[in-house]
Amino acid sequence: MRSSAISASPVDSLLSGTPLRLIVGLILLTNGFFPALWILFTSLKLEPELTQQPITWLPSDPTIQNYVQAFSDQPLGLFLFNSFAVALLSTALTLLVSVLAAYALARLNLRYRGLILSLIIAVSTFPLVTLLVPLFEIMRALNLLNSWTALVLPYTVLSLPICTLMLVSFFEGIPRDLENAAMIDGCTRIGALFKVVVPLAAPGVFTAGILAFVNAWDEFLLALSFNSSPNLRTLPVGIQLYQGEFTFPWPVISAALVVGIVPVAILIVIFQERVVSGLTSGGIKG
Incomplete structure:
Protein backbone atom coordinates (compact mmCIF):
# COMPACT_ATOMS: atom_id res chain seq x y z
CA MET A 1 0.00 0.00 0.00
CA ARG A 2 2.77 2.36 0.88
CA SER A 3 4.66 1.72 -2.38
CA SER A 4 1.56 2.34 -4.49
CA ALA A 5 0.92 5.60 -2.66
CA ILE A 6 4.48 6.71 -3.27
CA SER A 7 4.33 5.78 -6.95
CA ALA A 8 1.12 7.75 -7.53
CA SER A 9 1.73 10.98 -9.36
CA PRO A 10 0.67 14.36 -7.86
CA VAL A 11 -1.89 14.79 -10.63
CA ASP A 12 -3.48 11.40 -9.87
CA SER A 13 -3.62 12.27 -6.19
CA LEU A 14 -5.14 15.66 -6.94
CA LEU A 15 -7.85 14.21 -9.17
CA SER A 16 -8.55 11.20 -6.98
CA GLY A 17 -11.70 12.80 -5.58
CA THR A 18 -14.87 12.26 -7.61
CA PRO A 19 -16.26 15.82 -7.13
CA LEU A 20 -13.01 17.35 -8.30
CA ARG A 21 -12.93 15.09 -11.34
CA LEU A 22 -16.50 16.14 -12.11
CA ILE A 23 -15.59 19.82 -11.87
CA VAL A 24 -12.54 19.41 -14.11
CA GLY A 25 -14.62 17.44 -16.60
CA LEU A 26 -17.31 20.12 -16.67
CA ILE A 27 -14.70 22.84 -17.23
CA LEU A 28 -13.16 20.94 -20.15
CA LEU A 29 -16.60 20.15 -21.58
CA THR A 30 -17.68 23.79 -21.34
CA ASN A 31 -14.47 25.05 -22.89
CA GLY A 32 -14.76 22.60 -25.77
CA PHE A 33 -18.47 22.71 -26.57
CA PHE A 34 -19.65 26.17 -25.52
CA PRO A 35 -18.21 28.04 -28.56
CA ALA A 36 -19.75 25.50 -30.93
CA LEU A 37 -23.12 25.67 -29.15
CA TRP A 38 -23.04 29.47 -29.17
CA ILE A 39 -22.41 29.48 -32.93
CA LEU A 40 -25.29 27.03 -33.41
CA PHE A 41 -27.69 29.10 -31.31
CA THR A 42 -26.62 32.29 -33.09
CA SER A 43 -27.29 30.70 -36.48
CA LEU A 44 -30.90 30.10 -35.41
CA LYS A 45 -31.53 33.72 -34.34
CA LEU A 46 -32.51 36.77 -36.33
CA GLU A 47 -30.41 39.93 -36.15
CA PRO A 48 -32.74 41.87 -33.76
CA GLU A 49 -32.73 39.06 -31.23
CA LEU A 50 -28.95 38.83 -31.36
CA THR A 51 -28.50 42.50 -30.42
CA GLN A 52 -31.24 42.84 -27.83
CA GLN A 53 -30.56 43.38 -24.13
CA PRO A 54 -30.39 41.40 -21.97
CA ILE A 55 -28.71 38.66 -24.00
CA THR A 56 -30.80 35.57 -24.67
CA TRP A 57 -28.85 32.33 -24.70
CA LEU A 58 -31.40 30.19 -26.51
CA PRO A 59 -33.22 31.41 -29.63
CA SER A 60 -36.76 32.44 -28.70
CA ASP A 61 -38.05 31.77 -32.22
CA PRO A 62 -35.61 29.42 -34.04
CA THR A 63 -35.39 29.91 -37.79
CA ILE A 64 -33.45 28.43 -40.70
CA GLN A 65 -33.61 31.69 -42.63
CA ASN A 66 -29.92 32.33 -41.97
CA TYR A 67 -28.98 29.01 -43.60
CA VAL A 68 -31.06 29.83 -46.66
CA GLN A 69 -29.44 33.25 -46.83
CA ALA A 70 -25.97 31.76 -46.39
CA PHE A 71 -26.44 29.71 -49.56
CA SER A 72 -28.13 32.52 -51.49
Missing part, protein backbone atom coordinates in the same frame (compact mmCIF):
# COMPACT_ATOMS: atom_id res chain seq x y z
CA ASP A 73 -25.76 35.38 -50.62
CA GLN A 74 -22.62 33.44 -51.55
CA PRO A 75 -21.94 30.19 -53.46
CA LEU A 76 -21.52 28.25 -50.24
CA GLY A 77 -21.98 24.93 -52.03
CA LEU A 78 -19.04 25.75 -54.32
CA PHE A 79 -16.90 26.69 -51.32
CA LEU A 80 -17.72 23.35 -49.68
CA PHE A 81 -16.92 21.43 -52.85
CA ASN A 82 -13.54 23.17 -53.28
CA SER A 83 -12.60 22.61 -49.65
CA PHE A 84 -13.63 18.96 -49.76
CA ALA A 85 -11.74 18.31 -53.01
CA VAL A 86 -8.56 20.02 -51.84
CA ALA A 87 -8.66 18.39 -48.40
CA LEU A 88 -9.36 14.94 -49.82
CA LEU A 89 -6.60 15.13 -52.44
CA SER A 90 -4.02 16.48 -50.01
CA THR A 91 -4.97 13.85 -47.41
CA ALA A 92 -4.58 11.01 -49.91
CA LEU A 93 -1.20 12.33 -51.07
CA THR A 94 -0.08 12.93 -47.47
CA LEU A 95 -0.95 9.38 -46.42
CA LEU A 96 0.80 7.85 -49.43
CA VAL A 97 4.05 9.75 -48.89
CA SER A 98 4.00 9.55 -45.07
CA VAL A 99 3.37 5.78 -45.11
CA LEU A 100 6.37 5.23 -47.38
CA ALA A 101 8.57 7.64 -45.42
CA ALA A 102 7.55 6.21 -42.04
CA TYR A 103 8.14 2.64 -43.23
CA ALA A 104 11.62 3.56 -44.44
CA LEU A 105 12.45 5.20 -41.12
CA ALA A 106 11.02 2.32 -39.10
CA ARG A 107 12.40 -0.63 -41.06
CA LEU A 108 15.43 0.35 -43.11
CA ASN A 109 18.83 0.69 -41.49
CA LEU A 110 19.31 4.32 -42.42
CA ARG A 111 22.65 5.77 -41.42
CA TYR A 112 21.33 9.17 -40.41
CA ARG A 113 17.95 8.08 -39.09
CA GLY A 114 18.21 10.13 -35.90
CA LEU A 115 19.21 13.24 -37.83
CA ILE A 116 16.31 12.78 -40.26
CA LEU A 117 13.81 12.45 -37.40
CA SER A 118 15.25 15.55 -35.75
CA LEU A 119 14.91 17.51 -38.98
CA ILE A 120 11.31 16.37 -39.38
CA ILE A 121 10.52 17.57 -35.87
CA ALA A 122 12.29 20.88 -36.53
CA VAL A 123 10.44 21.46 -39.80
CA SER A 124 7.08 20.80 -38.14
CA THR A 125 7.67 23.74 -35.77
CA PHE A 126 8.02 26.37 -38.51
CA PRO A 127 5.22 28.99 -38.34
CA LEU A 128 3.12 29.00 -41.49
CA VAL A 129 3.53 32.74 -42.00
CA THR A 130 7.29 32.33 -42.41
CA LEU A 131 6.71 29.88 -45.27
CA LEU A 132 4.13 32.00 -47.11
CA VAL A 133 6.47 34.01 -49.33
CA PRO A 134 8.77 31.09 -50.33
CA LEU A 135 5.79 28.88 -51.11
CA PHE A 136 4.14 31.65 -53.12
CA GLU A 137 7.29 32.16 -55.19
CA ILE A 138 7.54 28.42 -55.82
CA MET A 139 3.91 28.18 -56.91
CA ARG A 140 4.31 31.21 -59.17
CA ALA A 141 7.51 29.84 -60.73
CA LEU A 142 5.71 26.55 -61.44
CA ASN A 143 2.71 28.44 -62.83
CA LEU A 144 0.40 26.72 -60.35
CA LEU A 145 -1.36 29.74 -58.84
CA ASN A 146 -5.16 29.75 -59.09
CA SER A 147 -5.44 25.98 -59.11
CA TRP A 148 -6.19 23.19 -56.67
CA THR A 149 -2.60 22.03 -57.03
CA ALA A 150 -1.39 25.29 -55.49
CA LEU A 151 -3.09 24.21 -52.26
CA VAL A 152 -2.81 20.43 -52.43
CA LEU A 153 1.00 20.41 -52.61
CA PRO A 154 1.63 22.86 -49.72
CA TYR A 155 -1.00 21.20 -47.54
CA THR A 156 0.69 17.86 -48.16
CA VAL A 157 4.10 19.24 -47.24
CA LEU A 158 2.75 20.89 -44.08
CA SER A 159 1.00 17.71 -42.87
CA LEU A 160 3.82 15.29 -43.70
CA PRO A 161 6.00 15.82 -40.59
CA ILE A 162 3.36 15.07 -37.96
CA CYS A 163 1.82 12.23 -39.98
CA THR A 164 5.21 10.64 -40.62
CA LEU A 165 6.25 10.83 -36.98
CA MET A 166 2.94 9.32 -35.89
CA LEU A 167 3.19 6.43 -38.32
CA VAL A 168 6.81 5.69 -37.42
CA SER A 169 5.76 4.86 -33.86
CA PHE A 170 3.03 2.52 -35.15
CA PHE A 171 5.23 0.72 -37.66
CA GLU A 172 7.92 0.17 -35.05
CA GLY A 173 5.37 -1.62 -32.87
CA ILE A 174 4.52 -4.18 -35.58
CA PRO A 175 6.71 -7.33 -35.51
CA ARG A 176 8.99 -7.70 -38.51
CA ASP A 177 8.21 -11.43 -38.68
CA LEU A 178 4.76 -10.72 -40.10
CA GLU A 179 6.00 -8.90 -43.17
CA ASN A 180 8.92 -11.32 -43.53
CA ALA A 181 6.42 -14.17 -43.69
CA ALA A 182 4.45 -12.29 -46.33
CA MET A 183 7.60 -11.78 -48.42
CA ILE A 184 8.47 -15.47 -48.10
CA ASP A 185 5.00 -16.22 -49.50
CA GLY A 186 5.77 -14.11 -52.57
CA CYS A 187 4.95 -10.51 -51.59
CA THR A 188 7.32 -7.75 -52.49
CA ARG A 189 8.39 -5.36 -49.74
CA ILE A 190 5.86 -2.78 -50.99
CA GLY A 191 3.21 -5.50 -51.15
CA ALA A 192 3.96 -6.54 -47.57
CA LEU A 193 3.76 -2.90 -46.51
CA PHE A 194 0.28 -2.31 -47.93
CA LYS A 195 -1.13 -5.80 -47.31
CA VAL A 196 0.25 -6.48 -43.84
CA VAL A 197 1.78 -3.43 -42.12
CA VAL A 198 -0.74 -0.75 -43.11
CA PRO A 199 -3.83 -2.83 -42.11
CA LEU A 200 -2.26 -3.59 -38.74
CA ALA A 201 -1.49 0.11 -38.27
CA ALA A 202 -5.00 1.16 -39.35
CA PRO A 203 -5.72 3.26 -36.21
CA GLY A 204 -2.57 5.29 -36.80
CA VAL A 205 -3.30 5.67 -40.52
CA PHE A 206 -6.85 6.85 -39.81
CA THR A 207 -5.63 9.30 -37.17
CA ALA A 208 -2.99 10.72 -39.52
CA GLY A 209 -5.59 11.02 -42.25
CA ILE A 210 -8.02 12.89 -40.00
CA LEU A 211 -5.30 15.30 -38.91
CA ALA A 212 -4.26 15.97 -42.51
CA PHE A 213 -7.88 16.44 -43.61
CA VAL A 214 -8.73 18.86 -40.79
CA ASN A 215 -5.55 20.87 -41.36
CA ALA A 216 -6.42 21.29 -45.04
CA TRP A 217 -10.10 21.95 -44.34
CA ASP A 218 -9.41 24.75 -41.84
CA GLU A 219 -6.45 26.46 -43.54
CA PHE A 220 -7.04 30.09 -44.51
CA LEU A 221 -3.78 31.95 -45.17
CA LEU A 222 -2.50 29.92 -48.13
CA ALA A 223 -5.98 29.56 -49.63
CA LEU A 224 -6.39 33.34 -49.55
CA SER A 225 -2.92 34.05 -50.98
CA PHE A 226 -2.60 31.41 -53.70
CA ASN A 227 -6.08 31.43 -55.24
CA SER A 228 -7.70 34.70 -56.29
CA SER A 229 -10.23 33.11 -58.66
CA PRO A 230 -13.81 33.25 -57.29
CA ASN A 231 -14.45 29.71 -58.56
CA LEU A 232 -11.58 28.27 -56.51
CA ARG A 233 -12.30 29.81 -53.11
CA THR A 234 -12.35 27.36 -50.22
CA LEU A 235 -14.75 27.55 -47.29
CA PRO A 236 -12.56 29.58 -44.85
CA VAL A 237 -11.92 32.20 -47.55
CA GLY A 238 -15.53 32.22 -48.67
CA ILE A 239 -16.94 32.79 -45.18
CA GLN A 240 -15.11 36.09 -44.82
CA LEU A 241 -16.99 37.38 -47.88
CA TYR A 242 -20.25 37.52 -45.92
CA GLN A 243 -19.15 40.58 -43.98
CA GLY A 244 -19.55 43.96 -45.59
CA GLU A 245 -17.56 47.13 -45.16
CA PHE A 246 -19.68 48.27 -42.23
CA THR A 247 -21.88 45.25 -41.55
CA PHE A 248 -21.26 41.94 -39.83
CA PRO A 249 -24.24 39.61 -40.32
CA TRP A 250 -23.29 37.30 -37.47
CA PRO A 251 -26.34 35.00 -37.76
CA VAL A 252 -25.60 34.34 -41.45
CA ILE A 253 -21.87 33.94 -40.78
CA SER A 254 -22.69 31.53 -37.92
CA ALA A 255 -24.92 29.50 -40.25
CA ALA A 256 -22.07 29.22 -42.76
CA LEU A 257 -19.72 28.18 -39.95
CA VAL A 258 -22.11 25.46 -38.81
CA VAL A 259 -22.32 24.15 -42.38
CA GLY A 260 -18.50 24.06 -42.42
CA ILE A 261 -18.27 22.27 -39.08
CA VAL A 262 -20.75 19.51 -39.94
CA PRO A 263 -18.56 17.54 -42.43
CA VAL A 264 -15.63 17.41 -40.02
CA ALA A 265 -17.92 16.49 -37.11
CA ILE A 266 -19.44 13.65 -39.14
CA LEU A 267 -15.96 12.44 -40.07
CA ILE A 268 -14.86 12.42 -36.42
CA VAL A 269 -18.02 10.59 -35.31
CA ILE A 270 -17.66 7.90 -37.99
CA PHE A 271 -14.00 7.20 -37.21
CA GLN A 272 -14.14 8.04 -33.48
CA GLU A 273 -13.01 4.65 -32.21
CA ARG A 274 -10.09 4.42 -34.63
CA VAL A 275 -8.98 7.99 -33.93
CA VAL A 276 -9.06 7.51 -30.15
CA SER A 277 -7.25 4.18 -30.51
CA GLY A 278 -4.66 5.80 -32.76
CA LEU A 279 -4.00 8.69 -30.42
CA THR A 280 -3.69 6.53 -27.30
CA SER A 281 -1.66 3.78 -28.95
CA GLY A 282 0.68 6.30 -30.56
CA GLY A 283 1.16 8.00 -27.23
CA ILE A 284 2.00 4.73 -25.47
CA LYS A 285 4.42 3.54 -28.11
CA GLY A 286 6.06 6.92 -28.46
Whole structure:
Protein backbone atom coordinates (compact mmCIF):
# COMPACT_ATOMS: atom_id res chain seq x y z
CA MET A 1 0.00 0.00 0.00
CA ARG A 2 2.77 2.36 0.88
CA SER A 3 4.66 1.72 -2.38
CA SER A 4 1.56 2.34 -4.49
CA ALA A 5 0.92 5.60 -2.66
CA ILE A 6 4.48 6.71 -3.27
CA SER A 7 4.33 5.78 -6.95
CA ALA A 8 1.12 7.75 -7.53
CA SER A 9 1.73 10.98 -9.36
CA PRO A 10 0.67 14.36 -7.86
CA VAL A 11 -1.89 14.79 -10.63
CA ASP A 12 -3.48 11.40 -9.87
CA SER A 13 -3.62 12.27 -6.19
CA LEU A 14 -5.14 15.66 -6.94
CA LEU A 15 -7.85 14.21 -9.17
CA SER A 16 -8.55 11.20 -6.98
CA GLY A 17 -11.70 12.80 -5.58
CA THR A 18 -14.87 12.26 -7.61
CA PRO A 19 -16.26 15.82 -7.13
CA LEU A 20 -13.01 17.35 -8.30
CA ARG A 21 -12.93 15.09 -11.34
CA LEU A 22 -16.50 16.14 -12.11
CA ILE A 23 -15.59 19.82 -11.87
CA VAL A 24 -12.54 19.41 -14.11
CA GLY A 25 -14.62 17.44 -16.60
CA LEU A 26 -17.31 20.12 -16.67
CA ILE A 27 -14.70 22.84 -17.23
CA LEU A 28 -13.16 20.94 -20.15
CA LEU A 29 -16.60 20.15 -21.58
CA THR A 30 -17.68 23.79 -21.34
CA ASN A 31 -14.47 25.05 -22.89
CA GLY A 32 -14.76 22.60 -25.77
CA PHE A 33 -18.47 22.71 -26.57
CA PHE A 34 -19.65 26.17 -25.52
CA PRO A 35 -18.21 28.04 -28.56
CA ALA A 36 -19.75 25.50 -30.93
CA LEU A 37 -23.12 25.67 -29.15
CA TRP A 38 -23.04 29.47 -29.17
CA ILE A 39 -22.41 29.48 -32.93
CA LEU A 40 -25.29 27.03 -33.41
CA PHE A 41 -27.69 29.10 -31.31
CA THR A 42 -26.62 32.29 -33.09
CA SER A 43 -27.29 30.70 -36.48
CA LEU A 44 -30.90 30.10 -35.41
CA LYS A 45 -31.53 33.72 -34.34
CA LEU A 46 -32.51 36.77 -36.33
CA GLU A 47 -30.41 39.93 -36.15
CA PRO A 48 -32.74 41.87 -33.76
CA GLU A 49 -32.73 39.06 -31.23
CA LEU A 50 -28.95 38.83 -31.36
CA THR A 51 -28.50 42.50 -30.42
CA GLN A 52 -31.24 42.84 -27.83
CA GLN A 53 -30.56 43.38 -24.13
CA PRO A 54 -30.39 41.40 -21.97
CA ILE A 55 -28.71 38.66 -24.00
CA THR A 56 -30.80 35.57 -24.67
CA TRP A 57 -28.85 32.33 -24.70
CA LEU A 58 -31.40 30.19 -26.51
CA PRO A 59 -33.22 31.41 -29.63
CA SER A 60 -36.76 32.44 -28.70
CA ASP A 61 -38.05 31.77 -32.22
CA PRO A 62 -35.61 29.42 -34.04
CA THR A 63 -35.39 29.91 -37.79
CA ILE A 64 -33.45 28.43 -40.70
CA GLN A 65 -33.61 31.69 -42.63
CA ASN A 66 -29.92 32.33 -41.97
CA TYR A 67 -28.98 29.01 -43.60
CA VAL A 68 -31.06 29.83 -46.66
CA GLN A 69 -29.44 33.25 -46.83
CA ALA A 70 -25.97 31.76 -46.39
CA PHE A 71 -26.44 29.71 -49.56
CA SER A 72 -28.13 32.52 -51.49
CA ASP A 73 -25.76 35.38 -50.62
CA GLN A 74 -22.62 33.44 -51.55
CA PRO A 75 -21.94 30.19 -53.46
CA LEU A 76 -21.52 28.25 -50.24
CA GLY A 77 -21.98 24.93 -52.03
CA LEU A 78 -19.04 25.75 -54.32
CA PHE A 79 -16.90 26.69 -51.32
CA LEU A 80 -17.72 23.35 -49.68
CA PHE A 81 -16.92 21.43 -52.85
CA ASN A 82 -13.54 23.17 -53.28
CA SER A 83 -12.60 22.61 -49.65
CA PHE A 84 -13.63 18.96 -49.76
CA ALA A 85 -11.74 18.31 -53.01
CA VAL A 86 -8.56 20.02 -51.84
CA ALA A 87 -8.66 18.39 -48.40
CA LEU A 88 -9.36 14.94 -49.82
CA LEU A 89 -6.60 15.13 -52.44
CA SER A 90 -4.02 16.48 -50.01
CA THR A 91 -4.97 13.85 -47.41
CA ALA A 92 -4.58 11.01 -49.91
CA LEU A 93 -1.20 12.33 -51.07
CA THR A 94 -0.08 12.93 -47.47
CA LEU A 95 -0.95 9.38 -46.42
CA LEU A 96 0.80 7.85 -49.43
CA VAL A 97 4.05 9.75 -48.89
CA SER A 98 4.00 9.55 -45.07
CA VAL A 99 3.37 5.78 -45.11
CA LEU A 100 6.37 5.23 -47.38
CA ALA A 101 8.57 7.64 -45.42
CA ALA A 102 7.55 6.21 -42.04
CA TYR A 103 8.14 2.64 -43.23
CA ALA A 104 11.62 3.56 -44.44
CA LEU A 105 12.45 5.20 -41.12
CA ALA A 106 11.02 2.32 -39.10
CA ARG A 107 12.40 -0.63 -41.06
CA LEU A 108 15.43 0.35 -43.11
CA ASN A 109 18.83 0.69 -41.49
CA LEU A 110 19.31 4.32 -42.42
CA ARG A 111 22.65 5.77 -41.42
CA TYR A 112 21.33 9.17 -40.41
CA ARG A 113 17.95 8.08 -39.09
CA GLY A 114 18.21 10.13 -35.90
CA LEU A 115 19.21 13.24 -37.83
CA ILE A 116 16.31 12.78 -40.26
CA LEU A 117 13.81 12.45 -37.40
CA SER A 118 15.25 15.55 -35.75
CA LEU A 119 14.91 17.51 -38.98
CA ILE A 120 11.31 16.37 -39.38
CA ILE A 121 10.52 17.57 -35.87
CA ALA A 122 12.29 20.88 -36.53
CA VAL A 123 10.44 21.46 -39.80
CA SER A 124 7.08 20.80 -38.14
CA THR A 125 7.67 23.74 -35.77
CA PHE A 126 8.02 26.37 -38.51
CA PRO A 127 5.22 28.99 -38.34
CA LEU A 128 3.12 29.00 -41.49
CA VAL A 129 3.53 32.74 -42.00
CA THR A 130 7.29 32.33 -42.41
CA LEU A 131 6.71 29.88 -45.27
CA LEU A 132 4.13 32.00 -47.11
CA VAL A 133 6.47 34.01 -49.33
CA PRO A 134 8.77 31.09 -50.33
CA LEU A 135 5.79 28.88 -51.11
CA PHE A 136 4.14 31.65 -53.12
CA GLU A 137 7.29 32.16 -55.19
CA ILE A 138 7.54 28.42 -55.82
CA MET A 139 3.91 28.18 -56.91
CA ARG A 140 4.31 31.21 -59.17
CA ALA A 141 7.51 29.84 -60.73
CA LEU A 142 5.71 26.55 -61.44
CA ASN A 143 2.71 28.44 -62.83
CA LEU A 144 0.40 26.72 -60.35
CA LEU A 145 -1.36 29.74 -58.84
CA ASN A 146 -5.16 29.75 -59.09
CA SER A 147 -5.44 25.98 -59.11
CA TRP A 148 -6.19 23.19 -56.67
CA THR A 149 -2.60 22.03 -57.03
CA ALA A 150 -1.39 25.29 -55.49
CA LEU A 151 -3.09 24.21 -52.26
CA VAL A 152 -2.81 20.43 -52.43
CA LEU A 153 1.00 20.41 -52.61
CA PRO A 154 1.63 22.86 -49.72
CA TYR A 155 -1.00 21.20 -47.54
CA THR A 156 0.69 17.86 -48.16
CA VAL A 157 4.10 19.24 -47.24
CA LEU A 158 2.75 20.89 -44.08
CA SER A 159 1.00 17.71 -42.87
CA LEU A 160 3.82 15.29 -43.70
CA PRO A 161 6.00 15.82 -40.59
CA ILE A 162 3.36 15.07 -37.96
CA CYS A 163 1.82 12.23 -39.98
CA THR A 164 5.21 10.64 -40.62
CA LEU A 165 6.25 10.83 -36.98
CA MET A 166 2.94 9.32 -35.89
CA LEU A 167 3.19 6.43 -38.32
CA VAL A 168 6.81 5.69 -37.42
CA SER A 169 5.76 4.86 -33.86
CA PHE A 170 3.03 2.52 -35.15
CA PHE A 171 5.23 0.72 -37.66
CA GLU A 172 7.92 0.17 -35.05
CA GLY A 173 5.37 -1.62 -32.87
CA ILE A 174 4.52 -4.18 -35.58
CA PRO A 175 6.71 -7.33 -35.51
CA ARG A 176 8.99 -7.70 -38.51
CA ASP A 177 8.21 -11.43 -38.68
CA LEU A 178 4.76 -10.72 -40.10
CA GLU A 179 6.00 -8.90 -43.17
CA ASN A 180 8.92 -11.32 -43.53
CA ALA A 181 6.42 -14.17 -43.69
CA ALA A 182 4.45 -12.29 -46.33
CA MET A 183 7.60 -11.78 -48.42
CA ILE A 184 8.47 -15.47 -48.10
CA ASP A 185 5.00 -16.22 -49.50
CA GLY A 186 5.77 -14.11 -52.57
CA CYS A 187 4.95 -10.51 -51.59
CA THR A 188 7.32 -7.75 -52.49
CA ARG A 189 8.39 -5.36 -49.74
CA ILE A 190 5.86 -2.78 -50.99
CA GLY A 191 3.21 -5.50 -51.15
CA ALA A 192 3.96 -6.54 -47.57
CA LEU A 193 3.76 -2.90 -46.51
CA PHE A 194 0.28 -2.31 -47.93
CA LYS A 195 -1.13 -5.80 -47.31
CA VAL A 196 0.25 -6.48 -43.84
CA VAL A 197 1.78 -3.43 -42.12
CA VAL A 198 -0.74 -0.75 -43.11
CA PRO A 199 -3.83 -2.83 -42.11
CA LEU A 200 -2.26 -3.59 -38.74
CA ALA A 201 -1.49 0.11 -38.27
CA ALA A 202 -5.00 1.16 -39.35
CA PRO A 203 -5.72 3.26 -36.21
CA GLY A 204 -2.57 5.29 -36.80
CA VAL A 205 -3.30 5.67 -40.52
CA PHE A 206 -6.85 6.85 -39.81
CA THR A 207 -5.63 9.30 -37.17
CA ALA A 208 -2.99 10.72 -39.52
CA GLY A 209 -5.59 11.02 -42.25
CA ILE A 210 -8.02 12.89 -40.00
CA LEU A 211 -5.30 15.30 -38.91
CA ALA A 212 -4.26 15.97 -42.51
CA PHE A 213 -7.88 16.44 -43.61
CA VAL A 214 -8.73 18.86 -40.79
CA ASN A 215 -5.55 20.87 -41.36
CA ALA A 216 -6.42 21.29 -45.04
CA TRP A 217 -10.10 21.95 -44.34
CA ASP A 218 -9.41 24.75 -41.84
CA GLU A 219 -6.45 26.46 -43.54
CA PHE A 220 -7.04 30.09 -44.51
CA LEU A 221 -3.78 31.95 -45.17
CA LEU A 222 -2.50 29.92 -48.13
CA ALA A 223 -5.98 29.56 -49.63
CA LEU A 224 -6.39 33.34 -49.55
CA SER A 225 -2.92 34.05 -50.98
CA PHE A 226 -2.60 31.41 -53.70
CA ASN A 227 -6.08 31.43 -55.24
CA SER A 228 -7.70 34.70 -56.29
CA SER A 229 -10.23 33.11 -58.66
CA PRO A 230 -13.81 33.25 -57.29
CA ASN A 231 -14.45 29.71 -58.56
CA LEU A 232 -11.58 28.27 -56.51
CA ARG A 233 -12.30 29.81 -53.11
CA THR A 234 -12.35 27.36 -50.22
CA LEU A 235 -14.75 27.55 -47.29
CA PRO A 236 -12.56 29.58 -44.85
CA VAL A 237 -11.92 32.20 -47.55
CA GLY A 238 -15.53 32.22 -48.67
CA ILE A 239 -16.94 32.79 -45.18
CA GLN A 240 -15.11 36.09 -44.82
CA LEU A 241 -16.99 37.38 -47.88
CA TYR A 242 -20.25 37.52 -45.92
CA GLN A 243 -19.15 40.58 -43.98
CA GLY A 244 -19.55 43.96 -45.59
CA GLU A 245 -17.56 47.13 -45.16
CA PHE A 246 -19.68 48.27 -42.23
CA THR A 247 -21.88 45.25 -41.55
CA PHE A 248 -21.26 41.94 -39.83
CA PRO A 249 -24.24 39.61 -40.32
CA TRP A 250 -23.29 37.30 -37.47
CA PRO A 251 -26.34 35.00 -37.76
CA VAL A 252 -25.60 34.34 -41.45
CA ILE A 253 -21.87 33.94 -40.78
CA SER A 254 -22.69 31.53 -37.92
CA ALA A 255 -24.92 29.50 -40.25
CA ALA A 256 -22.07 29.22 -42.76
CA LEU A 257 -19.72 28.18 -39.95
CA VAL A 258 -22.11 25.46 -38.81
CA VAL A 259 -22.32 24.15 -42.38
CA GLY A 260 -18.50 24.06 -42.42
CA ILE A 261 -18.27 22.27 -39.08
CA VAL A 262 -20.75 19.51 -39.94
CA PRO A 263 -18.56 17.54 -42.43
CA VAL A 264 -15.63 17.41 -40.02
CA ALA A 265 -17.92 16.49 -37.11
CA ILE A 266 -19.44 13.65 -39.14
CA LEU A 267 -15.96 12.44 -40.07
CA ILE A 268 -14.86 12.42 -36.42
CA VAL A 269 -18.02 10.59 -35.31
CA ILE A 270 -17.66 7.90 -37.99
CA PHE A 271 -14.00 7.20 -37.21
CA GLN A 272 -14.14 8.04 -33.48
CA GLU A 273 -13.01 4.65 -32.21
CA ARG A 274 -10.09 4.42 -34.63
CA VAL A 275 -8.98 7.99 -33.93
CA VAL A 276 -9.06 7.51 -30.15
CA SER A 277 -7.25 4.18 -30.51
CA GLY A 278 -4.66 5.80 -32.76
CA LEU A 279 -4.00 8.69 -30.42
CA THR A 280 -3.69 6.53 -27.30
CA SER A 281 -1.66 3.78 -28.95
CA GLY A 282 0.68 6.30 -30.56
CA GLY A 283 1.16 8.00 -27.23
CA ILE A 284 2.00 4.73 -25.47
CA LYS A 285 4.42 3.54 -28.11
CA GLY A 286 6.06 6.92 -28.46
